[in-house]
Amino acid sequence: MASFKYAIHIHQDNSNVFDQKHPPGNFAPFAGIYRCVVCGKEIGIAQGHTLPPQNHHQHPNGRGRVEWQLLVQAHSY
Known part of the structure; x- marks a missing residue:
């Protein structure tokens, strides 16, 4: 589980x-976790970048089966 302070x-x-x-x-549509x-x-x-195979x-x-879901999206400004 992702955590933050x-x-x-x-x-x-x-x-x-x-x-x-x-x-x-597949390619990750967004940067993040x-x-x-x-x-x-x-x-x-x-x-x-390519999601792990x-x-x-x-x-x-x-x-x-393995499926990836965006948990936290990173933004760069």
Whole structure:
């Protein structure tokens, strides 16, 4: 689970970009922290970089496939 110290630097956003699930090996549409919806593993990635492939980490049989969901979006101004 992502954590932070200073809430003043975090802005809550109800955008649907946080609801989308992305398959492994696709380009990250946004920079930020992505979380595997099945196991909770988190990764930080730059926009346009490739999300980790299916074999990046394995789930036990029956747990489901790897899907990445944006947890925290990073902005650069």
